Structures are given as structure tokens and as C-alpha cells.
Amino acid sequence: MSADARRAIVRVAHSIHCRGLTHGRTGNLAVRDGERVLVTPTGVSLADVDADQLSVVALDGAHLEGPPPTKEAFLHVAMLRVRPDANAVVHTHSVHAAAVSCLSDIDADNPIPPLTAYYGMRVGTLRMLPYYAPGDPAATGAVEDAARVTHALLLRNHGPVVAGVDLDTAVDALEELEHTAQLFFLTRGLATSPLTSAQLHAFATPSGRNPS
Numbered sequence: 001m002s003a004d005a006r007r008a009i010v011r012v013a014h015s016i017h018c019r020g021l022t023h024g025r026t027g028n029l030a031v032r033d034g035e036r037v038l039v040t041p042t043g044v045s046l047a048d049v050d051a052d053q054l055s056v057v058a059l060d061g062a063h064l065e066g067p068p069p070t071k072e073a074f075l076h077v078a079m080l081r082v083r084p085d086a087n088a089v090v091h092t093h094s095v096h097a098a099a100v101s102c103l104s105d106i107d108a109d110n111p112i113p114p115l116t117a118y119y120g121m122r123v124g125t126l127r128m129l130p131y132y133a134p135g136d137p138a139a140t141g142a143v144e145d146a147a148r149v150t151h152a153l154l155l156r157n158h159g160p161v162v163a164g165v166d167l168d169t170a171v172d173a174l175e176e177l178e179h180t181a182q183l184f185f186l187t188r189g190l191a192t193s194p195l196t197s198a199q200l201h202a203f204a205t206p207s208g209r210n211p212s
């Protein structure tokens, strides 16, 4: 497994933890390496992730090497299986996106309005999945179906899962999602002017974004 991928996971894990996108031992990251996937281990804070203590799993989720993987590794491999354009996945319980996932009155096909251009560019389409207990592999089919439509998912009562061409791209999109979720709450109940479909479609489709 590439030493560069290991270093990238450690760098990004520490960065997103330091910036408050994860808390406690929540959050996990994965990077594709051919038919194998490097993923953060179970029971370890992203603040403490070590390059020599990462897990290696197969695309079917089987544990191949290293410590036991996060119990949410199946989310990562499900996205990587159906999105050949994606090479990395990041999942957090970041607070504003998680808060959106707890609302009862939102559209699962459009949980957060496209309030800014950067949301349109980096997230584009967001799909919210039904509730599954954390680590429940029964979510696999729903994750695969939604990931065929978009690289940005929101697990109900849980948090976002975002794929990208590389780890930095995935984290950029997740951070934009979190920021826009915060804007959504700041403007909730106020008259807003989200981007129109024409404005959204004006963006070039970068790799790792939606196939449509």
C-alpha cells in the first residue's frame, strides 16, 4: 500500500479533527489503492491516527491487513464500488450537517438548498438516506443506489459521507456541505435566493462529481 496514501490519510485525519469536523472517536476516511482500500481503524480518534496503524480492506469489505477497520468501512467500499471516478471517501458526524439529518421536514432528494456557488461546484447534488443504525450493513444497498446518483450522501440522524477523486477533493466537498448546512440554519425562516438550476448547470462538472 502506498506510503503516500498513508501519509495523506494521517494529514487529513488530523486536519479535520483539529478543525472541529469530527469529535471523540467519530469520523473515518478511506483511500482506494487498486482493488484494496486503506481505511482508518476502529476505536481511534482521527486526532491519533498513525500511518502504521491503518486497516486494509478489500472492495467487498473483507479485512485484509492491519488493525480492525472502522465498523463504517462498508460505507466507504460501497461508494468506491459504484463510483469508479472516486478514489477517496470521508465520513463525519460534523454538527451542522448532522443537524440537518435530524430534521423531519426536509426533502431527502434536496436536503440543503444550493445557497452558494461553492456548494454547487463541490457538492451539487445531495441525497439523504433513511435511518440505519451505525455500522448496520443493511444500509449497503441504499448507499450504492444513492452513490450512483451523487458523490455526496447524508445519513439520516447521523452525518455526511462524501467521495472524491482524491482525499483533498472529498474533504473540500464535505467541508462545503458542512458550511452550507450552517448557512441553512442561519437563514432558516428567512427569504433566501438559492442558485437556480441554470446557475448550477453552468458549472463545469469536475471529476468525482455527479455523473449527470
Ligand SMILES: [Zn+2]
Pocket: 026, 027, 072, 091, 092, 093, 134, 158, 159
Ligand atoms: Zn458515522
